[in-house]
Amino acid sequence: MATRTAKNKNRTALRRRPGRPRGEAHSEAIRAALLKAARQLFAQRDFKAAPVREIAAAARVNPAMIHYHFGDKDGLYRAMLQETMGPVLQKVQELMNHSSGRPAGSIHDALEAVMTMLAREPWVARLIVREVLAEEGPFRELFIREFAARGGGRVPQLLEREMAQGRVRKDLDPVLGALSFISMALFPFIALPVAEKLFGVRLTDAFTRRLVEHSTRLFYEGVGSNVSHNTARRNPVAAAGRGRRTT
Amino acid sequence: MATRTAKNKNRTALRRRPGRPRGEAHSEAIRAALLKAARQLFAQRDFKAAPVREIAAAARVNPAMIHYHFGDKDGLYRAMLQETMGPVLQKVQELMNHSSGRPAGSIHDALEAVMTMLAREPWVARLIVREVLAEEGPFRELFIREFAARGGGRVPQLLEREMAQGRVRKDLDPVLGALSFISMALFPFIALPVAEKLFGVRLTDAFTRRLVEHSTRLFYEGVGSNVSHNTARRNPVAAAGRGRRTT
DNA sequence: CTTGTAATTAAACAAATGTTTAATTAAGGC
DNA sequence: GCCTTAATTAAACATTTGTTTAATTACAAG
Numbered sequence: 293m294a295t296r297t298a299k300n301k302n303r304t305a306l307r308r309r310p311g312r313p314r315g316e317a318h319s320e321a322i323r324a325a326l327l328k329a330a331r332q333l334f335a336q337r338d339f340k341a342a343p344v345r346e347i348a349a350a351a352r353v354n355p356a357m358i359h360y361h362f363g364d365k366d367g368l369y370r371a372m373l374q375e376t377m378g379p380v381l382q383k384v385q386e387l388m389n390h391s392s393g394r395p396a397g398s399i400h401d402a403l404e405a406v407m408t409m410l411a412r413e414p415w416v417a418r419l420i421v422r423e424v425l426a427e428e429g430p431f432r433e434l435f436i437r438e439f440a441a442r443g444g445g446r447v448p449q450l451l452e453r454e455m456a457q458g459r460v461r462k463d464l465d466p467v468l469g470a471l472s473f474i475s476m477a478l479f480p481f482i483a484l485p486v487a488e489k490l491f492g493v494r495l496t497d498a499f500t501r502r503l504v505e506h507s508t509r510l511f512y513e514g515v516g517s518n519v520s521h522n523t524a525r526r527n528p529v530a531a532a533g534r535g536r537r538t539t
Numbered sequence: 540m541a542t543r544t545a546k547n548k549n550r551t552a553l554r555r556r557p558g559r560p561r562g563e564a565h566s567e568a569i570r571a572a573l574l575k576a577a578r579q580l581f582a583q584r585d586f587k588a589a590p591v592r593e594i595a596a597a598a599r600v601n602p603a604m605i606h607y608h609f610g611d612k613d614g615l616y617r618a619m620l621q622e623t624m625g626p627v628l629q630k631v632q633e634l635m636n637h638s639s640g641r642p643a644g645s646i647h648d649a650l651e652a653v654m655t656m657l658a659r660e661p662w663v664a665r666l667i668v669r670e671v672l673a674e675e676g677p678f679r680e681l682f683i684r685e686f687a688a689r690g691g692g693r694v695p696q697l698l699e700r701e702m703a704q705g706r707v708r709k710d711l712d713p714v715l716g717a718l719s720f721i722s723m724a725l726f727p728f729i730a731l732p733v734a735e736k737l738f739g740v741r742l743t744d745a746f747t748r749r750l751v752e753h754s755t756r757l758f759y760e761g762v763g764s765n766v767s768h769n770t771a772r773r774n775p776v777a778a779a780g781r782g783r784r785t786t
Numbered sequence: 787c788t789t790g791t792a793a794t795t796a797a798a799c800a801a802a803t804g805t806t807t808a809a810t811t812a813a814g815g816c
Numbered sequence: 817g818c819c820t821t822a823a824t825t826a827a828a829c830a831t832t833t834g835t836t837t838a839a840t841t842a843c844a845a846g
Contacts, residue, residue: 308794308795309794309795309796309840309841310793310794310795310796310838310839310840310841311793311794311795311839311840311841311842312792312793312794312840312841312842312843313793313794313841313842314841314842314843315842318793318794319792319793319794322793322794336675337675338585338587338588338673338674340585340587340588340833341585341587343832343833343834344833344834344835345832345833345834353794354794354795354796355834355835356794356795356796356835356836356837357793357794357795358834358835359834359835359836360793360794364834364835365833365834365835421668421672421673422673424730424733425668425672425673425729425730425732425733426585426668426669426672426673427585428583428584432732433736436733436736436737440733440737441737444733444737445737445738448738451762455764458764459763459764460762460763460764461762461763461764462764464762465749465753467738467740468749468750468753469753469757469762470738471726471727471734471738471740471750472723472727472753472754472757474726474730475722475723475725475726475727475730476719476722476723478722478726478730479718479721479722479725479726479729480718480719480722482672482726482729483671483672483721483722483725485672485679486671486672486683486687486691487718489680489683490683490687490688490691490692491692491695491714491717491718493714493718502712502715503715503718506712506715506716506719507719509761510716510719510758510761511757511761511762512761512762512763513760513761513763514756514757514758514759514760514761515698515707515708515711515716515758515759516706516707516708516759516760517702517705517706517707517708517709555824555825556810556811556824556825556826557808557809557810557811557823557824557825557826558809558810558811558812558823558824558825559810559811559812559813559822559823559824560811560812560823560824561811561812561813562812565823565824566822566823566824569823569824590802590803590804591803591804591805592802592803592804600824601824601825601826602804602805603805603806603807603824603825603826604823604824604825605804605805606804606805606806607823607824611804611805612804612805787846788845788846789844789845789846790843790844790845790846791842791843791844791845792841792842792843792844793840793841793842793843794839794840794841794842795838795839795840795841796837796838796839796840797836797837797838797839798835798836798837798838799834799835799836799837800833800834800835800836801832801833801834801835802831802832802833802834803830803831803832803833804829804830804831804832805828805829805830805831806827806828806829806830807826807827807828807829808825808826808827808828809824809825809826809827810823810824810825810826811822811823811824811825812821812822812823812824813820813821813822813823814819814820814821814822815818815819815820815821816817816818816819816820
């Protein structure tokens with residue numbers, strides 16, 4: 293495949309010549325375009341499998357601009373992580389901190405915050421897979437320290453608060469509980485491409501809502517039938533009990 | 540770092556010369572060594588980040604042997620997948636099929652089968668991350684068809700069986716339930732490197748057992764306290780209720 | 787108007803990587 | 817004992833990749 297399209301009628305004048313462009317604020321635009329292209333490519337491909345030439349092509353700039361703006365490929369990657377993951381995680385933290393206060397509010401709100409975020413920004417889950425789960429490289433540690441600790445690291449305390457307030461049974465191991473909680477919150481989005489092919493699910497707003505309700509109820513009550521285990525009927529969390537196969 | 544150790548006193552005679560080696564059955568050994576080295580490296584690094592030279596070095600053979608035995612790097616990868624994932628998944632399938640039959644037996648047994656396997660063969664989780672979750676390449680589809688479908692694809696039916704036998708509540712959505720189940724079964728192992736740094740857990744046999752019990756109980760009963768929701772006390776699954784912070 | 791600096795490009799460079807080749811040695815049948 | 821084939825190596829090859837360089841243009845200050 294040729295790099296340039298057919299419309300480019302081989303006049304040399306069309307080819308952009310070197311030199312500073314006219315007008316101002318070009319530099320910032322290029323920086324932003326590079327960050328955007330990097331985010332998209334790094335969410336889709338591994339760090340080593342995303343060549344700088346391709347990132348630059350997606351941003352419609354010269355590869356050398358990466359080194360002009362970010363020093364090297366690592367610098368671009370680091371800047372991309374900061375500028376994209378930062379705001380997202382901050383928002384999740386906010387939402388998790390002041391929960392609504394109603395019964396099971398914290399858990400429900402935390403699940404809703406995390407899940408709606410993962411549903412709205414599909415690249416986050418992909419980035420977590422590559423960055424935190426797959427790659428053994430030097431970035432994993434930075435990522436855990438900077439991001440994962442602020443997110444999942446606080447779940448045991450959240451559970452202990454719930455236990456102190458009597459909404460969670462006292463013999464729960466908060467760490468195991470946190471592990472299960474994080475599993476239920478993250479994995480469906482991490483494994484979404486598989487779930488689509490395997491179960492035919494599609495990531496719509498409705499699906500996300502159903503998943504939030506389902507997971508909240510499962511986390512509190514489990515799936516056991518109220519016959520063999522006399523599990524909660526008429527509970528404050530999952531009030532939608534009219535249809536069948538809802539949660 | 541030099542390729543050869545200091546002990547190698549630059550005599551040329553020590554360097555292995557080309558030509559067929561004496562004795563027989565060398566070829567098979569080399570093939571096996573390459574498969575083993577490939578499995579270890581591909582579990583740790585991305586496909587593109589695992590150079591053939593390094594795989595060959597780990598197997599102590601010449602890089603050209605990869606092409607002699609497997610055609611190319613893809614061929615080695617494919618052969619490795621078949622020869623390593625095949626037996627493991629077959630075993631899990633067996634264990635999942637004839638469950639013990641006692642109350643909640645299926646769920647408990649399935650969790651135990653999957654989790655002990657993942658704990659004993661740490662490379663499986665890493666391979667799943669790269670192969671099924673991370674990589675968008677041509678291998679993902681093959682992997683889903685060949686392996687994931689035989690494993691996770693059957694969970695909804697398992698849940699429906701449980702529902703028919705009255706051990707699981709009737710209004711559960713089997714697909715959502717399967718998603719949560721698979722999440723709880725796989726994610727702790729997939730995210731193990733993170734969980735270690737975040738929560739200080741270590742993957743011992745004892746931990747795996749605790750996780751199996753915890754997850755089974757959580758899946759059936761949830762974590763809700765029997766005060767606010769009157770959740771099952773005295774249930775058949777999690778009978779170990781003497782200490783505190785156990786499940 | 788000159789001069790220095792910022793922004794941008796094409797091209798060159800060096801290292802790494804998948805693959806191929808030619809040479810070399812051993813085995814096995816005739 | 818010769819000759820074909822199997823197994824193995826070192827070295828060469830071609831491509832891709834991250835990075836650097838030198839040239840080129842615009843702008844801003846003096």
